Amino acid sequence: MSKTIQIGGLSVEVVRKAIRTMRVTVYPPAGRVRVAVPLRLPEETLREFVLSRQAWIQKHQARFAALPPPAAQTYSAGEPHYYQGRPYELRVHATTSRPRVVLTDEHLDLHIAESATAEERAAALNAWYRARLKEQIPVLLAHWEPIVGVRTEAWGVKQMRTRWGTCNIGARRIWLSLELAKKPPGCLAYVVVHELVHLHERLHNARFWGLMDQFMPDWRQHKAALQANPTGPQPTGDDAD
Incomplete structure (x- = not known):
């Protein structure tokens, strides 16, 4: 089950799973942020974790934003x-x-x-x-x-x-x-x-x-x-x- 919360100006999708450690991922092309967290982890700990990774997250969001949009493939001759x-x-x-x-x-x-x-x-x-x-x-x-x-x-x-x-x-x-x-x-x-x-x-x-x-x-x-x-x-x- 997932929900989206705001942390330090970031919109973060939070997914609670049967895991032991937190994992953060930034997805192209828009820099969507997803954090997988243990089922019973307090939200305060989650927020501290995301804030500690905020500079890393924003660096990769900026990298994705600077990339040219990929051309849609049509699978036609010459492509x-x-x-x-x-x-x-x-x-x-x-x-x-x-x-x-x-x-x-x-x-x-x-x-x-x-x-x-x-x-x-x-x-x-x-x-x-x-x-x-x-x-x-x-x-x-x-x-x-x-x-x-x-x-x-x-x-x-x-x-x-x-x-x-x-x-x-x-x-x-x-x-x-x-x-x-x-x-x-x-x-x-x-x-x-x-x-x-x-x-x-x-x-x-x-x-x-x-x-x-x-x-x-x-x-x-x-x-x-x-x-x-x-x-x-x-x-x-x-x-x-």
Whole structure:
């Protein structure tokens, strides 16, 4: 259950959940603020927490406000679409066979029915992105699980609007955002390692970031690339990596 309250000039959506610590997230494009808090946390403690993070929140709201509005994608020929951090020009070819996507040096060739809608074209491209991630993720897990010293029981890919990945520690299962197919390869590796490290440490605390330094010393540059690259969601928050 959620409610919106005013704290220090900020409009804050408060969601009470069965968690132990507070988490704040700022969402694009308008800089919406959401705070997840334990069920019985006093409101006074919540307000103190938000005020202590006010400068951080406003910094990211300003960053989102400075970004140009994203162009709506129509999935028509000539439109740029990203794969592994590179833009490719979309070419659309009419076919009576099942939809398929072919990657060339400069183009994404989408073969689909001439009557296909923008939604159907998007679904075909997303199916191709999903297949590429499902090829890449097992290779990354085979490389990084021995380094991090953990093993996942299951993993999956799904569309996420506000996160790059999540980890269910009890089930030892990680989910990765479909949008990562559009990011540079190092970004995907960073999110995989990030979620694996959560199997050692649930919280984003000093121990967690120390483990990231130990296992992936260059994680900061990959996180910066993830946030700077012009494709996909751009969440900013304690629980939105």
